[in-house]
Amino acid sequence: MTLAYRIVRSEHYEINLVMRCLHNLADALHREAWRPDFDLLFLILHHAESFPATFHHPKEEDYLFEAVRCRRPEAGPMLDRLGEERAEGLALVSDLRQALEAYAGCPAALGRFHAAAKSHARHERQHMRREERTILPLALQVFSKEDWREIDTAFERNQHPLLSAGRRAEFDKLFALILRRIPGAVVFGSKDARKKKAA
Secondary structure, eight states, X not given: OOHHXXXXXXXXXXXXXXXXXXXXXXXHHHTTOSOOOHHHHHHHHHHHHHHIIIIIHHHIIIIIIHHHHHHOGGGHHHHHHHHHHHHHHHHHXXXXXXXXXXXXXXXXXXXXXXXXXXXXXXXXXXXXXXXXHTHHHHHHHHOOHHHHHHHHHHHHHTOSTTOOHHHHHHHHHHHHXXXXXXXXXXXXXXXXXHHHHHO
């Protein structure tokens, strides 16, 4: 697979894992199975607000998706729909911030936070699955080696005003901090539960 393809899939993995944490922690709070760690919840919110919109999506849109649009104009409506979903995601993450801030100030706002967290996590995961099942296979089908070389170069250099090696390092630190702080048994289940599921 090409560098750009691997980067997209790797970043999807990171977003998906953060969304899984958000979803499962919100459920645990709702069940009263976890006491809120607001520092962790606000770290997750920061990742959800900033990583997709300022680091992941610009590369996809400016290089990968634009090249698909040029090679396959009939894919335009599908790409337009993905663009609409990204806009919907921005609205949902704004709702999530408001809900988390309300919950941090008042425990009675848990229900609002629970709903906003699950809605945003579900939306982001569905959006990435749609990209992986439609646009990425199409790109692999229609791009020439030269197309991929140009896109790989752009991805490698992060040729976008919002992107840089320093920005990538910031997100690596944020992601690592989230992973260190998450309660593994709450997010992923206990070892005993995982063994039973595997059996």
